[in-house]
Amino acid sequence: MITLNVNGTNYQVNAGSDMPLLWVIRDILGLTGTKYGCGIEQCGACTVLVDGHPQKSCDMDATEAVGRKITTIEGLSATGTHPVQLAWIANQVPQCGYCQSGMILCVAAALARNPKAKATDITGELENICACGTYQRIRNAVKSITG
Amino acid sequence: MDNALLDARLTRRGFLRAGALVVGYATLGGVPHAIGTAEAAGSSALVNAWVRIGSDNSVAVLIGSAEMGQGVCTSLAQIVADELQADWTRVTFEFAPAAPAYANFVTHAQLTGGSMSVRGYYAGLRVAGAAAREMLKSAAALAWGVPASACTATNGTVTAIVGGVTKSMTYGALAPAAATLPVPASPPLTPDSALRFIGHSLPRLDLAAKTTGAAVFGIDVRVPGMAYAAIKHCPQLGGTLAVLPKKPSGATAIVGLDNAVAVVVEDTTWHAIQLARNLKPTWTIPSSVADLTTATIMTEAKSLMASATPAIAESVGNPAAAIAAAKLQLDATYDVPYLAHATLEPLNCTASVTRTSCEIWAPTQAAGIVAQTAATLTGLPLSAITVHTTFLGGGLGRKFEQDFIAQAIRVSQALMRPVKLTWSREEDFGNDQYRPMALARVQAGLDATGAVVGWRNRIVSPSILFQRGWVGPNDVDSQAVDGAIDLPYGFATRAVEYVRHTAEIPVGFWRSVGFSINTFVVESAIDELATLAGIDPLAFRQRLLANDARSLGVLNAAAALGGWNTPVPKGHARGIAFCEGFGSTVAQVIEIAGKAGSISVVRVSCAIDCGTVINPDTVAAQMEGGIVQGLGAALWGKMTFTNGVASPRNFNGYAMVRMRNMPQVAVTVLASGGFVGGVGEPGVPPVAPALANAYARLTGIRLRSLPMFTAPRSGD
Ligand code: FES
Ligand code: FES
Numbered sequence: 001m002i003t004l005n006v007n008g009t010n011y012q013v014n015a016g017s018d019m020p021l022l023w024v025i026r027d028i029l030g031l032t033g034t035k036y037g038c039g040i041e042q043c044g045a046c047t048v049l050v051d052g053h054p055q056k057s058c059d060m061d062a063t064e065a066v067g068r069k070i071t072t073i074e075g076l077s078a079t080g081t082h083p084v085q086l087a088w089i090a091n092q093v094p095q096c097g098y099c100q101s102g103m104i105l106c107v108a109a110a111l112a113r114n115p116k117a118k119a120t121d122i123t124g125e126l127e128n129i130c131a132c133g134t135y136q137r138i139r140n141a142v143k144s145i146t147g
Numbered sequence: 148m149d150n151a152l153l154d155a156r157l158t159r160r161g162f163l164r165a166g167a168l169v170v171g172y173a174t175l176g177g178v179p180h181a182i183g184t185a186e187a188a189g190s191s192a193l194v195n196a197w198v199r200i201g202s203d204n205s206v207a208v209l210i211g212s213a214e215m216g217q218g219v220c221t222s223l224a225q226i227v228a229d230e231l232q233a234d235w236t237r238v239t240f241e242f243a244p245a246a247p248a249y250a251n252f253v254t255h256a257q258l259t260g261g262s263m264s265v266r267g268y269y270a271g272l273r274v275a276g277a278a279a280r281e282m283l284k285s286a287a288a289l290a291w292g293v294p295a296s297a298c299t300a301t302n303g304t305v306t307a308i309v310g311g312v313t314k315s316m317t318y319g320a321l322a323p324a325a326a327t328l329p330v331p332a333s334p335p336l337t338p339d340s341a342l343r344f345i346g347h348s349l350p351r352l353d354l355a356a357k358t359t360g361a362a363v364f365g366i367d368v369r370v371p372g373m374a375y376a377a378i379k380h381c382p383q384l385g386g387t388l389a390v391l392p393k394k395p396s397g398a399t400a401i402v403g404l405d406n407a408v409a410v411v412v413e414d415t416t417w418h419a420i421q422l423a424r425n426l427k428p429t430w431t432i433p434s435s436v437a438d439l440t441t442a443t444i445m446t447e448a449k450s451l452m453a454s455a456t457p458a459i460a461e462s463v464g465n466p467a468a469a470i471a472a473a474k475l476q477l478d479a480t481y482d483v484p485y486l487a488h489a490t491l492e493p494l495n496c497t498a499s500v501t502r503t504s505c506e507i508w509a510p511t512q513a514a515g516i517v518a519q520t521a522a523t524l525t526g527l528p529l530s531a532i533t534v535h536t537t538f539l540g541g542g543l544g545r546k547f548e549q550d551f552i553a554q555a556i557r558v559s560q561a562l563m564r565p566v567k568l569t570w571s572r573e574e575d576f577g578n579d580q581y582r583p584m585a586l587a588r589v590q591a592g593l594d595a596t597g598a599v600v601g602w603r604n605r606i607v608s609p610s611i612l613f614q615r616g617w618v619g620p621n622d623v624d625s626q627a628v629d630g631a632i633d634l635p636y637g638f639a640t641r642a643v644e645y646v647r648h649t650a651e652i653p654v655g656f657w658r659s660v661g662f663s664i665n666t667f668v669v670e671s672a673i674d675e676l677a678t679l680a681g682i683d684p685l686a687f688r689q690r691l692l693a694n695d696a697r698s699l700g701v702l703n704a705a706a707a708l709g710g711w712n713t714p715v716p717k718g719h720a721r722g723i724a725f726c727e728g729f730g731s732t733v734a735q736v737i738e739i740a741g742k743a744g745s746i747s748v749v750r751v752s753c754a755i756d757c758g759t760v761i762n763p764d765t766v767a768a769q770m771e772g773g774i775v776q777g778l779g780a781a782l783w784g785k786m787t788f789t790n791g792v793a794s795p796r797n798f799n800g801y802a803m804v805r806m807r808n809m810p811q812v813a814v815t816v817l818a819s820g821g822f823v824g825g826v827g828e829p830g831v832p833p834v835a836p837a838l839a840n841a842y843a844r845l846t847g848i849r850l851r852s853l854p855m856f857t858a859p860r861s862g863d
Binding site: 016019020022023024026027028030031032033034035036037038039040042043045072073074076077080085088089092093094095096097098099100101104123124126127128129130131132133134135136137138139 | 218351359415420540542774776804805
């Protein structure tokens with residue numbers, strides 16, 4: 001048994017020692033907003049925040065997350081009104097939506113780290129895959145926040 | 148964990164919002180439980196299967212198409228809501244169950260493909276919305292003892308002046324009574340001038356769910372008592388299972404499936420994937436597997452090109468003679484590789500089979516076919532089968548197929564309990580139904596004025612339709628020649644020929660299908676002809692399309708947007724391409740920068756005429772997405788095969804366009820009205836040729852083989 005703090009709640013979970021955080025979040029905690037896309041740190045669909053930093057959860061053992069604060073898309077805002085979420089809707093970013101939890105969390109973390117960050121700094125670091133090709137709208141949404 | 152909350156999301160309406168409360172819904176016209184009777188009553192009784200009004204005045208529009216990013220859950224809802232005179236702020240959507248009532252009005256099948264959603268549903272959904280509106284008016288008229296003609300429906304409320312007093316009732320209050328009334332067969336439609344939603348960029352209805360993690364994709368489905376399954380296919384395509392391995396320790400069950408083995412566990416998908424990955428089944432590999440090798444397939448394609456007897460797809464006059472007599476001749480051979488779909492959500496399906504029922508939750512483009520698959524596998528009648536279509540994390544044609552659906556049903560059947568089967572990314576890449584490779588030779592002739600006097604195009608490519616038994620071995624595969632025949636260019640003499648390649652790599656429908664191949668060939672060859680004639684590529688096309696105002700309009704709009712006639716910055720070049728398909732016309736100007744072997748895509752300027760536009764912003768989004776997909780394929784996309792083993796198996800070997808590769812994209816949506824054109828696919832085809840044409844202008848090098856470059860390999 002390990003204890004994980006996810007979105008401010010402590011969960012006792014029985015995860016095998018090498019089970020990636022992604023699958024604990026999805027299948028044991030049932031927080032399915034965090035997605036599986038590749039399992040090898042390539043796509044970023046599985047991104048969560050660990051102590052505020054974007055982390056590809058497919059490549060982090062759940063045991064490594066003990067004692068750290070994990071935030072998933074469900075925990076970014078109780079009402080879905082985080083500025084990044086609002087900007088995403090205002091700019092009509094998502095298509096299929098599958099990549100967007102990861103995209104939103106990456107941008108939210110960058111803004112939290114440096115509220116004065118330039119849009120190009122934020123998007124320059126964004127490596128996640130969007131197979132639907134929403135990159136231009138992501139760029140516009142980020143610009144709408146950074147000004 | 149709060150299972151009640153999770154499970155609440157599995158109600159049909161609940162796909163929209165976690166924990167949504169379903170209250171007091173009355174259904175106009177009777178769905179879904181009354182579908183059987185509605186069917187018997189004929190098509191007019193079916194129309195109001197589309198509208199569900201809540202006592203809270205919410206209006207849910209049932210969506211017969213799959214939502215895989217293209218925005219149909221909004222655009223189809225707009226059509227119904229407009230005729231219904233609904234209050235848009237109260238409009239939501241539900242995915243329709245699999246049932247004949249929800250079949251596309253044009254294709255008569257409940258499947259999403261061919262950019263047919265708005266095209267197929269538009270006219271029928273307007274009638275459906277209008278019929279529901281008239282029923283609400285009739286219900287009010289009955290309540291007030293006035294004729295229906297005295298009632299007005301506006302923004303979710305019916306009003307009438309009764310005995311000098313203005314009376315009004317909301318749709319929510321009227322819905323239960325309205326639902327009992329007969330469905331009018333030909334209700335009056337709203338005049339175009341009075342439409343409030345159609346033609347407007349209303350915000351998508353699915354984005355709150357898609358920014359909060361609440362949207363339920365197939366892979367997110369959880370049902371009580373569910374087990375988790377993962378799959379290992381025979382690594383060599385065409386191989387079958389010889390000996391089922393022993394159940395690994397920790398597994399609940401192991402199920403043999405023709406060419407694969409499924410491992411079932413109790414706890415997590417990850418656990419199942421680990422066990423499946425480590426299985427060592429014995430496979431039977433057919434001796435022909437050596438033919439499933441990329442180089443062998445290309446050698447065979449060349450030999451078929453040289454000597455096979457083709458099927459004739461289009462023939463006008465004697466192009467061979469015209470080309471022989473022409474002043475200038477082009478003879479160019481192009482090739483494109485197999486491609487993977489690589490939807491970001493891997494294939495998955497949840498099934499629950501009992502002795503008397505079968506329930507399926509799937510990210511499927513073909514709910515209607517899923518029901519049939521289930522009926523065939525279980526022997527149950529269609530009435531015992533329920534299909535829930537979830538959100539799709541991309542479809543692109545792959546989620547039309549039934550392989551992953553059938554596997555989940557069979558595993559659930561073997562265990563007689565609910566099972567969610569998920570493919571790992573590696574299985575997804577390795578067992579796709581790939582976009583076919585193709586080899587195409589264009590021969591064409593120009594007269595002294597630069598007019599095309601003859602055009603021959605011979606296409607060698609595996610047949611998607613033959614592999615499914617839908618056409619004979621010597622037939623033209625219509626999908627394989629889409630984008631090569633019926634060209635708006637109307638060459639004076641022409642012959643388009645098709646030779647079926649017999650390679651047994653499974654092939655399938657990939658966004659824009661034949662157009663993804665043939666538009667590259669045709670529009671590259673047109674550019675080569677323009678160069679040969681010494682005419683500007685835009686002017687060359689303008690001459691060919693001189694009598695086609697619609698095509699010309701699109702071409703000129705793209706050229707203007709892309710600054711075709713403005714000076715090109717040093718080190719940059721522009722290419723143009725055009726495509727008519729899926730009922731729409733699209734042209735793109737692509738500007739690139741760099742040098743031979745190393746370019747960046749700076750700007751893509753795209754014009755589309757899709758006739759009647761429901762939601763201009765979602766049309767623009769589809770162009771943006773199609774362009775990104777087209778760029779990835781043209782620049783790097785390629786699957787290779789060695790003795791039936793597909794490569795690559797994950798995104799580290801299959802380069803996708805990422806933010807750093809993303810050009811500026813500008814889209815002009817021309818709405819010429821009248822017809823309704825498709826938008827999901829036609830954004831893809833012009834990308835590869837516009838890019839190759841730009842590259843030829845930049846470097847003097849004509850790339851006739853895709854992909855244009857070797858994929859950058861990202862570190863694993
Ligand atoms: S699933 Fe973790 S990066 Fe793709
Ligand atoms: S919105 Fe579909 S993958 Fe990004």
